[in-house]
Amino acid sequence: GNASNRCVYEQPVSFSVSYSEIYLIKCSLFIIHVSVQVQQILRERFCERRLPDRLEGVEAQYKHLLELLRRTAIHGESNSVLIVGPRGAGKTTLLQCVLRDLQKEEKVQKNLLQVHLNGLLQTDDRIALKEITRQLHLENVVGDKVFGSFAENLAFLLEALKKGNRSSSCPVLFVLDEFDLFAHHKNQTLLYNLFDVSQSAQAPIAVVGVTCRLDVLELLEKRVKSRFSHRQIHLLSSLNFTQYLERVWTQLSLPDSFPDKKFAQEWNAGVKTLCEDKSVEEVLQRHFNSSKDFRSLHMLLMLCLSRVSVAKPTIKPADLLEASRMCFADTTANMLHGLSILELCLVIAMKHLNDVYEGEPFNLQMVHNEFKKFLHRKSNSMYNFEQPVVMKAFEHLQQLELIRPVDGSSAKVQREYQLMRLTLDHSQIMEALQKYPQCPTDIKQWAMSAFG
Numbered sequence: 001g002n003a004s005n006r007c008v009y010e011q012p013v014s015f016s017v018s019y020s021e022i023y024l025i026k027c028s029l030f031i032i033h034v035s036v037q038v039q040q041i042l043r044e045r046f047c048e049r050r051l052p053d054r055l056e057g058v059e060a061q062y063k064h065l066l067e068l069l070r071r072t073a074i075h076g077e078s079n080s081v082l083i084v085g086p087r088g089a090g091k092t093t094l095l096q097c098v099l100r101d102l103q104k105e106e107k108v109q110k111n112l113l114q115v116h117l118n119g120l121l122q123t124d125d126r127i128a129l130k131e132i133t134r135q136l137h138l139e140n141v142v143g144d145k146v147f148g149s150f151a152e153n154l155a156f157l158l159e160a161l162k163k164g165n166r167s168s169s170c171p172v173l174f175v176l177d178e179f180d181l182f183a184h185h186k187n188q189t190l191l192y193n194l195f196d197v198s199q200s201a202q203a204p205i206a207v208v209g210v211t212c213r214l215d216v217l218e219l220l221e222k223r224v225k226s227r228f229s230h231r232q233i234h235l236l237s238s239l240n241f242t243q244y245l246e247r248v249w250t251q252l253s254l255p256d257s258f259p260d261k262k263f264a265q266e267w268n269a270g271v272k273t274l275c276e277d278k279s280v281e282e283v284l285q286r287h288f289n290s291s292k293d294f295r296s297l298h299m300l301l302m303l304c305l306s307r308v309s310v311a312k313p314t315i316k317p318a319d320l321l322e323a324s325r326m327c328f329a330d331t332t333a334n335m336l337h338g339l340s341i342l343e344l345c346l347v348i349a350m351k352h353l354n355d356v357y358e359g360e361p362f363n364l365q366m367v368h369n370e371f372k373k374f375l376h377r378k379s380n381s382m383y384n385f386e387q388p389v390v391m392k393a394f395e396h397l398q399q400l401e402l403i404r405p406v407d408g409s410s411a412k413v414q415r416e417y418q419l420m421r422l423t424l425d426h427s428q429i430m431e432a433l434q435k436y437p438q439c440p441t442d443i444k445q446w447a448m449s450a451f452g
Helices: 002-011 019-046 059-075 091-103 106-111 127-134 150-160 186-197 240-254 261-276 278-290 294-305 317-327 329-336 343-355 366-376 385-399 425-436 441-448
Strands: 077-086 112-116 174-175 205-211 232-234 404-406 420-422
Touching: 019 232, 019 240, 019 294, 059 077, 059 091, 059 174, 059 205, 059 232, 077 091, 077 186, 091 106, 091 174, 091 205, 127 150, 127 186, 127 278, 150 186, 186 205, 205 317, 232 329, 240 261, 240 294, 240 317, 261 278, 261 343, 278 294, 278 317, 329 425, 343 366, 343 385, 343 420, 366 385, 385 404, 425 441
Parallel strands: 077 205, 077 232, 112 174, 174 205
Antiparallel strands: 404 420
């Protein structure tokens, strides 16, 4: 019996697969492969993981900064400059593109040292100095030495970078991101010493500050300001809507180097059709009016791209509309959907107090009294809560920043009498109530009633 069984099992199994099925499998694998490539190229672009080959609209600023840093790197000329512009305007991208192109020059590659500091990370000058030492790989040289002052320490670091014959020192580029935060350091010691070195002939250094504050020079002390070169490179968007549409098209288009030329042509033609769609134009006009910067545009396009899949390998107008809706979603109003019924009732009571007293601040006692008025009109006591429970709910609303204390209200005042303001407006509350899951009808009616 076993022998016969073995013969049955050992017989080769034959599969009959038609040519059409093989063709379908190959097509599916090809679409998956192409889809992955599209996602990779565009995501790298939108996440700013890959620098653009050529900067558009900031050619003059690029040329100015490149020339400035080249003079430091090659000729040992000290300089200082500020790059100023709103968030998302491309300040960091501009600097990174300049450094990338500068590093291609052989003289610069061997010569230029870079130190990158950030005002959010290096919160005082002592931490900044440690970071400078670490990035210049001079921890061993410094060792356990004790310095009398910051200036002495910095001078020692720059001295240590001098070449064997001590005749010429290695040029150092200091990049200070969030430059305005360094101005809040005690006595602005770091800025004073860096600008002092860049002005005197001690060592060739370039100081590049990156900031989004237009009034940044007003933050500098007189002695610091006098040592700064007052060079500023401004990045202010002068795009019109036609140029903005072109930018959307170039950002979504696949490059000529894409492996599958036919697919790239079809994709780019689809993107062109998308940009010409009337509903898409209206959405992009709204985004353009709201913000012209790269970052918000990349966020919108990234949300569109996330809806592209193997089953749906193109971007449709509906995808852009949905992505726009997500971008403009009111996050504060969305938080109301997660509140408990008691917390929602307190928010409605606050809304009524705002309507009656025309936006005057309120306290917990007033809100609780308003809530009690609503309860008195109800025959059932379903929403009857004890004072400590109401207090806890009120505190939770404060933690969520849906209410905030009035500036200057005394800390000595009892919590239930501390004055507060509501950070939501009427329309946000009403919209959230419509979307609140299984919201009781009587609470909706109370919210809509004119006199609470």
